[in-house]
Amino acid sequence: MDIQVRVWRQSGPDDKGRMVTYDVKDISPDASFLEMLDVLNEKLILDGDDPIAFDHDCREGICGMCGMMINGIAHGPERATTTCQLHMRHFKDGDVIDVEPWRAAPFPVIKDLVVNRGAFDKIIAAGGYITAPTGTAPEAHATPVPKPDADAAFEAATCIGCGACVAACPNGSSMLFTAAKVAHLGLMPQGQPERDTRVINMLETQDDLGFGGCTNMGECTSVCPKGIPLNLIGRLNSDYRKALRKR
Amino acid sequence: MTSFWNEGDPIVDEAAPDGPIETRWDRRKFAAKLVNPANRRKLSVIVVGTGLAGGSAAATLAEAGYKVRSYCYQDSPRRAHSIAAQGGINAAKNYRNDGDSIYRLFYDTVKGGDFRARESNVYRLAQVSVNIIDQCVAQGVPFAREYGGLLDNRSFGGTQVSRTFYARGQTGQQLLLGAYQAMERQIGLGNIEMNARHEMLELIIVDGKARGIVVRDMITGEISTDLADAVVLASGGYGNVFFLSTNAKGCNVTATWRAHRKGALFANPCYTQIHPTCIPESGTHQSKLTLMSESLRNDGRVWVPRGQGDNRPASNIPEEERDYYLERIYPSFGNLVPRDIASRAAKNVCDEGRGVGPGGLGVYLDFADAISRLGRAAVEAKYGNLFEMYQRITGEDPYETPMRIYPAVHYTMGGLWVDYDLQSTIPGLFVVGEANFSDHGANRLGASALMQGLADGYFVLPHTLANYLASGPYEKISEDHAEVVAARQQVEERITKLLSINGDRTVDSFHRELGHIMWEYCGMERTEEGLTKAIDLIRALRDEFWTRVKVPGTGEQLNQNLEKAGRVADFLELGELMCIDALHRAESAGGHFRAESQTPDGEALRHDDEYSYVGAWEFGGTGQAPTLHKEQLDFEYVHPSTRSYK
Amino acid sequence: MATGRRTPKGVRSSVALKIIMAVSGIVLVGFLYAHMIGNLKIFFGAESFDHYAHWLRTIGVPALPNKVALWLMRIGLIVAVVAHIVAAAILARRARKARPVRYAHRPKVQGSYAARTMRWGGVIIVLFVIWHLLDLTAGVVNPAGGDSEPSARVIDGFQPDRWWVTIFYVLAIVAVGFHLRHGLWSAFRTLGQQTARGQIIGRTVALVLSLVLVVGYLSVPFAVTLGLVD
Numbered sequence A: 001m002d003i004q005v006r007v008w009r010q011s012g013p014d015d016k017g018r019m020v021t022y023d024v025k026d027i028s029p030d031a032s033f034l035e036m037l038d039v040l041n042e043k044l045i046l047d048g049d050d051p052i053a054f055d056h057d058c059r060e061g062i063c064g065m066c067g068m069m070i071n072g073i074a075h076g077p078e079r080a081t082t083t084c085q086l087h088m089r090h091f092k093d094g095d096v097i098d099v100e101p102w103r104a105a106p107f108p109v110i111k112d113l114v115v116n117r118g119a120f121d122k123i124i125a126a127g128g129y130i131t132a133p134t135g136t137a138p139e140a141h142a143t144p145v146p147k148p149d150a151d152a153a154f155e156a157a158t159c160i161g162c163g164a165c166v167a168a169c170p171n172g173s174s175m176l177f178t179a180a181k182v183a184h185l186g187l188m189p190q191g192q193p194e195r196d197t198r199v200i201n202m203l204e205t206q207d208d209l210g211f212g213g214c215t216n217m218g219e220c221t222s223v224c225p226k227g228i229p230l231n232l233i234g235r236l237n238s239d240y241r242k243a244l245r246k247r
Numbered sequence B: 001m002t003s004f005w006n007e008g009d010p011i012v013d014e015a016a017p018d019g020p021i022e023t024r025w026d027r028r029k030f031a032a033k034l035v036n037p038a039n040r041r042k043l044s045v046i047v048v049g050t051g052l053a054g055g056s057a058a059a060t061l062a063e064a065g066y067k068v069r070s071y072c073y074q075d076s077p078r079r080a081h082s083i084a085a086q087g088g089i090n091a092a093k094n095y096r097n098d099g100d101s102i103y104r105l106f107y108d109t110v111k112g113g114d115f116r117a118r119e120s121n122v123y124r125l126a127q128v129s130v131n132i133i134d135q136c137v138a139q140g141v142p143f144a145r146e147y148g149g150l151l152d153n154r155s156f157g158g159t160q161v162s163r164t165f166y167a168r169g170q171t172g173q174q175l176l177l178g179a180y181q182a183m184e185r186q187i188g189l190g191n192i193e194m195n196a197r198h199e200m201l202e203l204i205i206v207d208g209k210a211r212g213i214v215v216r217d218m219i220t221g222e223i224s225t226d227l228a229d230a231v232v233l234a235s236g237g238y239g240n241v242f243f244l245s246t247n248a249k250g251c252n253v254t255a256t257w258r259a260h261r262k263g264a265l266f267a268n269p270c271y272t273q274i275h276p277t278c279i280p281e282s283g284t285h286q287s288k289l290t291l292m293s294e295s296l297r298n299d300g301r302v303w304v305p306r307g308q309g310d311n312r313p314a315s316n317i318p319e320e321e322r323d324y325y326l327e328r329i330y331p332s333f334g335n336l337v338p339r340d341i342a343s344r345a346a347k348n349v350c351d352e353g354r355g356v357g358p359g360g361l362g363v364y365l366d367f368a369d370a371i372s373r374l375g376r377a378a379v380e381a382k383y384g385n386l387f388e389m390y391q392r393i394t395g396e397d398p399y400e401t402p403m404r405i406y407p408a409v410h411y412t413m414g415g416l417w418v419d420y421d422l423q424s425t426i427p428g429l430f431v432v433g434e435a436n437f438s439d440h441g442a443n444r445l446g447a448s449a450l451m452q453g454l455a456d457g458y459f460v461l462p463h464t465l466a467n468y469l470a471s472g473p474y475e476k477i478s479e480d481h482a483e484v485v486a487a488r489q490q491v492e493e494r495i496t497k498l499l500s501i502n503g504d505r506t507v508d509s510f511h512r513e514l515g516h517i518m519w520e521y522c523g524m525e526r527t528e529e530g531l532t533k534a535i536d537l538i539r540a541l542r543d544e545f546w547t548r549v550k551v552p553g554t555g556e557q558l559n560q561n562l563e564k565a566g567r568v569a570d571f572l573e574l575g576e577l578m579c580i581d582a583l584h585r586a587e588s589a590g591g592h593f594r595a596e597s598q599t600p601d602g603e604a605l606r607h608d609d610e611y612s613y614v615g616a617w618e619f620g621g622t623g624q625a626p627t628l629h630k631e632q633l634d635f636e637y638v639h640p641s642t643r644s645y646k
Numbered sequence C: 001m002a003t004g005r006r007t008p009k010g011v012r013s014s015v016a017l018k019i020i021m022a023v024s025g026i027v028l029v030g031f032l033y034a035h036m037i038g039n040l041k042i043f044f045g046a047e048s049f050d051h052y053a054h055w056l057r058t059i060g061v062p063a064l065p066n067k068v069a070l071w072l073m074r075i076g077l078i079v080a081v082v083a084h085i086v087a088a089a090i091l092a093r094r095a096r097k098a099r100p101v102r103y104a105h106r107p108k109v110q111g112s113y114a115a116r117t118m119r120w121g122g123v124i125i126v127l128f129v130i131w132h133l134l135d136l137t138a139g140v141v142n143p144a145g146g147d148s149e150p151s152a153r154v155i156d157g158f159q160p161d162r163w164w165v166t167i168f169y170v171l172a173i174v175a176v177g178f179h180l181r182h183g184l185w186s187a188f189r190t191l192g193q194q195t196a197r198g199q200i201i202g203r204t205v206a207l208v209l210s211l212v213l214v215v216g217y218l219s220v221p222f223a224v225t226l227g228l229v230d
Helices: A033-046 A118-125 A146-157 A166-169 A175-186 A195-208 A219-223 A230-244 B019-029 B052-064 B102-112 B118-136 B171-188 B253-263 B292-299 B327-331 B338-351 B366-373 B375-396 B448-470 B482-501 B507-521 B528-546 B560-584 C014-044 C046-058 C068-098 C118-137 C149-155 C160-190 C196-225
Strands: A002-008 A018-024 A097-101 A108-110 B044-048 B067-071 B192-195 B197-206 B208-217 B223-229 B230-233 B271-277 B302-305 B365-366 B405-411 B429-431 B613-618 B627-632
Touching: A002 A033, A018 A033, A033 B507, A118 A175, A118 A195, A118 B052, A118 B171, A146 A175, A146 B171, A146 B613, A146 C068, A166 A175, A166 A219, A175 A195, A175 A219, A175 A230, A195 A230, A195 C014, A230 C014, A230 C160, A230 C196, B019 B118, B019 B448, B044 B052, B052 B067, B052 B171, B052 B192, B052 B448, B067 B197, B102 B118, B118 B448, B171 B192, B171 B448, B192 B429, B197 B223, B197 B253, B208 B230, B208 B482, B208 B613, B208 C046, B223 B482, B230 B448, B253 B560, B271 B292, B271 B338, B292 B375, B302 B327, B302 B338, B327 B338, B338 B365, B338 B405, B375 B429, B429 B448, B482 B528, B482 B560, B507 B528, B507 B560, B528 B560, B560 B613, B627 C014, C014 C046, C014 C068, C014 C160, C014 C196, C046 C149, C118 C149, C118 C160, C160 C196
Parallel strands: A002 A097, B044 B067, B044 B230, B067 B192, B230 B429
Antiparallel strands: A002 A018, B197 B208, B208 B223, B271 B405, B302 B365, B365 B405, B613 B627
16 A cells, blocks of 8 residues: 655754655555554665654563654554554555654653653652562562452553553643552552552652643543553542642 | 584583582572672662563662662663563462472473573572562562452463463563562662663673673763673573564664673573464564464464465365364374474474465464354453454454464573673673573573563572672772773774665665574574575675665764664674574574484484583684583483473 | 652642642532522512522621621632632643644544533633623623612513623533533542542533533523513
8 A cells, every 4th residue: 555654853852843744655554553664764764864763662562662643643543552553454545644753841852753751750760669679578478469459450550651641631641641550559458558658759740740730531541552541540639639638 | 514613611600509409599698798788889780671680680789779770772661571571470389289399390490491401590590489479569560369369370381380470461561560660769769870762882891890881872872881890781682683573673682792792601592482373474564573372272273275375265275175284293282282393383384385374474373163162252251362462463353264373583592601690701790681591491481581580680680799799899990991992982983884884775674684594594493504504694694784784864863773783783793603503502402403303203302412511602703713612511400301292 | 759848739739739620610510500599580580589689698687797698608709710710720831831842633632522622611601700790790781780680680681682692691601511511520530539430420410410500591591582581
């Protein structure tokens, strides 16, 4: 199939950037979206042009490294799918596809489609952990965890930190990301001692980093490749309110 | 033939304690020197890589009070490829009360490694496996649980006990996030300085000791040096030498290869694990392969058409024209033969021109019988998520048409040679996880990679590294020390060279071609003739690379092609060493199958009298013969026997 | 790392601001319901309606002077309105700063119309409230004038020849309906609603409360314009 892509090109953080149109001829419908960009890049290199920079790594939907706005939708039109797992068969011959980087102040563009998501690491460093230095752990069966709690914690913990939630959110909010981690750890008995400080510190760090607030629109969850549910945000709000009261 | 390598002196693991195997690790830990807590903050450690081994090591060392500086090429330490491990992690907890024990895990692992691993290391691995589970649960890793609230287990990879702990099909992700979170806590406390998007390009050795690394900031292109008291490499395996593998695109051998060039021995490079059930290539655009759980073979039947070049859709091929070749060749095990057998059989039928799908590189895995026997609902309950994944990638519905599968490179057992302390042949250079060679012998069992990574990082390295650091802090070195300047210059010159060739072939085209050579001649089945040919082809390709590669852009910016070019240049050297190692090892063992060494019915044939050793290679110069140092393997507890599937 | 552990921080956090919006919003919804019940008294005759209006001014009399209770309520309302708007403005500014560069290609968000019109809906409601106070409370822009009986102001205000007032009123009430449909549910979530079942209940409650309010408020101007009340 032949398509056209309009890609955001920005040579560096200080460049203003612009959309540039490229023709991609004879691409296999079985190619993934990133493989389509690979093919385009091979051509650009041989033509003496600068290839398009984009983040990617595992290409099996788990590392969270890839991510771009495809026709205005984070990770493209397929639900619960990362960009690397999106295949060209979901497009039609002759389509014009717009490709842009995640846009949020805390995710500045480094080059083309590559953004810096270090802000997510800072949110985790602020409290997204259970303090358990190596060697201090009790026997694993010392504390049984009810299966429903363990399962719910797992669901929340499947977040891959790709940033699609922020990219899709009209407010540029990272609430779904933060809420997923707060829920994962808060659902486990091991996570209780730090439950209050965790939610306060993570949330305030998220604000300090320049993410917007949540207006419960649900854009985040609709593009989340792992389907992290929106109600975890309610859980975070509740945890935060209780923690504030105790402070 | 010996002109390909030189025979050197044998090498001995001097750190390994002797005596009863059960107490070796305890005695080693007791003998190890300790560092006073007050002195620890004066000691600095560089950790390259943030996967299970590197992440857990960095967190644990920082908790102990050392100054840690971590590096990874990804944009966050949470993305290392450990995250993609699906199945689970083994531990000798014996929670099932099914007769498991440390000794049994040790036994299974040595045997599974086809008697090419060190007993001492493997025993220690089995010992600390139980601590790993405790540690991860304390961190909040959401392992699968039973209704009573206790941890669930499943069986894996043909063992007779259920000792695999898991978190749905995302065990690696959950374990890595546990280590990552512990790491982020230390980053927040200022005990770890994290440098994401930094790639190690050279090792700095001063007075014979590893004292630092040269790194490139992948955003600005800035080359800088980092000096410390010790360096830990946790940079993963080298499966990407095959271009197509289940590894992440960024996985590379550069860190370990640079250390090898500086004197660290590289052990058993030819031991690669090839997984039989991956989704096959769909065309020339293919950039990586995706693994699907082996459990599919429990109910799926593997077949190809009887005739060559049969292009009919599967449903149009009548029953009598189908060859259920595994059931035919291995009537007793059928579709459940071990990984290596299944992989090789698939290659053979495809080589005969009977493969299916694009390029004829695929075989059918058919669930039609299972669906008619068990009903669609039962099949869906068991394999629903795998079928969904298959459909997402291929666009085909496996309930209607048979799946197509093909083997793919998955894991590399070889790596830098380390002693019992996980120290390489360069003092102060420690190697953990898949990057070292230590615990899996010639073949790794399922759910053991996660175990080894975390064992090394959480429980082994922190003790043995302390023993080394106890002799420090080492003499302070300045940035303008001759060795530091030289290492930095090497890196800069290499980058300048890569950018200046400005030829007419892309980096990927070289990588693909190298991958084809490796897959064809150093893949599932190797022969003397093929390997000799491959060495010639690789050398020619390497020469061509250095004259015709085109790397666009400059070094002072984010330049993904420059990154790739450096990695491929190293793969082009590693590939040659892999072929030489495979050529010298004229036996079949684990992931290494030499066509010349098989039983009359086509099974792998080891030669314990000749090859019961670790092949540790010393770099001899690019294109020059490397030197082989043999570390003899002694089996006091588990006596070598022939694996049998009959 | 989170910077500083200063206590006021909690109040400035995005979630705390949302809690302020949720609580003030619920207070205002309570007011709207009370107001609506008062409005509906016009169907029992102008006298009943005017009596209610007078009663509002004399609550607590003689213990309290005339209009004091009314002003206490008005102050409460003003505080809620100001808190709601200030918090919304801060959050809107933060959201704008969080996305300094817009997408070139951005389809409509998939959330409901109500969800994505919260901010402009809010502005329309503010403008309407100002008009409404000038019209029916102060009577400045009302044909019946400021000294007339409340029922007269209502009936004169929605006469057919002032159709544009009625249309403005209708639009504003519909805007309020949309605002509440998302706002109420959002408030429940902000206050900690977190179950799947609760989500369905919350959305339904928000929808029903909004619909009842819209119908209740629109019945009066329609009745006047169509001459059903005089």
